[in-house]
Amino acid sequence: MTMKAAVLREVNKPLVIEQVAISKPGPREVLIRTAAAGVCHSDLHFQNGAYPYPLPAILGHESAGVVEQVGSEVRTVKVGDHVVTCLSAFCGHCEFCLTGHMSLCMSPETQRGEHQEARLTLPGGPVNQFLNLSSFAEYMLVHEHACTSIRKDMPLDRAALIGCAVTTGVGAVIHTSGVRPGETVAVIGCGGVGLSAINGAAIAGAGRIIAVDTLGSKLNLAKHFGATDVVNSKDGDAVAQVLEMTGGGVHHAFEAVGLKITAEQSFKMLRKGGTANIIGMIPVGVNIELHGADFLTERKIQGSVMGSNRFPVDMPRFVDFYLSGKLKLDDMISRRIKLEDVNEAMDELKRGELARSVIVFN
Template sequence: MKAAVLSSAPGKLDFEDLILDEPGPHEVLLRTAAVGLCHSDLHYIDGTWSTGLPEVLGHEAAGVVEVVGAEVTSVRPGDHVVSCLTAYCGNCAYCLTGRLALCENNGELRKRERPALSRADGSSVGRMGGLGAFAEHMLVHQNAVVAIDPAMPLDVASVLGCAVITGLGAVFHGAKVRPGATVAVVGCGGVGIAAIQGARLAGAAKVIAVDIQKSALDKALAVGATHAVDAYSGDPVEAVRTISGGGVDYAFEVIGSRHTAEQAFSMLGRGGTATILGMVPDHTPIQIKGSDLFFDEKKIQGSFIGSNRFPVDIPYFVDLYLQGRLHLDDMISLRLPFSKINDGFDTLRGGGVTRIVLDMSLEQS
């Protein structure tokens, strides 16, 4: 099968013909239908983050089940599915208390006796997060996918597995935004746009979008933000505090920098909660005032891939989309064939896009 392989970083993806192993007892073989391009993938390509090489990246995908292992019970051939990085064991303390994203056996589920992907010379090729979605087929654990309503277009469904579940999940599960609350979202890319929609769906009274690009702010206003703050035109913290009447109840940071994480915390009113969705680089300290934590009861927390329960969350999000309540079509700025994957990442580097999706069906047209 054809796959886009990262062999050196910084670098680019090279197309190779790889050998795909047969599914194990708990594994599922999928035909990849569509894959979203995520900044996490770009960080690995550009060498900002390190990973084992060679590797097939890609983790935000939708596809169709072709073959299932002997002990697979959750899906069957022909099912339309969405993948998620947070494969879960279902037996550890985190899974049993509903915190599937923190499953302590996630890594164990990815281990195999033989490599899932290999080159003709027998050398193995890794799969990002046990998925490796930049390929014509994916071989994954059954607890890394969930079946969805076939009425859902697969190209749109692909963005559910990372951008949407991270943004909506952080609102619903991580922060637990309450009706009537005030919310600020710092960074209005794919995850930020999803968080804004989550805040709208949760019944927030004010949803304040913060970004440096007018196009991103316009998109935010179109999907549910009530106010927009251009972070280049002045102090975004003061602007948010003014709009909200003294500080928001919930702030979400969706960029992944120390500066914006500290800004999100500073935007809070008394008793507020800042949730960090962006991956702040390792060893980067975040500085906040201890008096704010104590006297004002402010909180700062992380939310890993939306603190998700994806087997339940993703079908729910599909229902919201099919009901017209969750707007996903406008989140996709560009659709490209698989062969144009490097062009897609060049576009992503340039900014100004919400999500780029590789539609595998375009290769056949």
């Protein structure tokens, strides 16, 4: 079978819409008809070479769709199910999976081996599948542990956001950092992931949620997602403003930009005993500098990958949050576009003006 897909052939070049052949499902694989795919800043990191990836590849990793076919051993989903995908496919039996850290699983068995037929091919040879998914395409062929079934009354364009932005942002709050009711939170960067962290902090019962950005439009949006206070870092030292507002710093800080300076700011915003969480993708080769004496006050800094998720459990719950009005997804979608408009959406990411463009497939 062939399908239309957006292929990245060269770093720093536009994606090319091409016809790509997609294989049939193996025993534990699922063929999904893509309904919607968010255009995430992480896609841009791979397009511009900040994170090297073997090419050619089909980008896209934040998606939802409908199951079309399943392999003979698939037990978790069935034909006709509505599903959300997750790039952190898991095997279910390695040390990370068995100790509840499924998002850290790197088992090769969720992918096809080098001697097997490729899942995706062009006339010139195989196409690399991006982060277990490759969702800038009309179909996805994935391991069954790269997707989970959700309620059919959930709109699939909103469900796609759960596949990355929501799981990363909300998960960092409730899983990685364990925000408790009444605690103070700062979130640097109010794109899709940052807004999700703000929303997650509100759901977790944080007493004060401070949004930090350079764009007034994004700060206004942050208020809708649950921010109690906003700081425009163009108006002065963001760290000093947060320290003054909180009388000494926040319990939890979340960096959702992916820059050296904002990562360092997230640590400096902490009160004694506070925790900074780096959820933005800082480019390969960039080092973070911190003042060593600050560790004597038990301040902590840590990474969070995909919100430390247990996505087969988390994602259906996030769907319930949305349908009950707790999770604000409608306003996160800035534009709904066609696959052919993907390069324009990537350019918008460079300008940092929008929360999310979502590709909607017919």
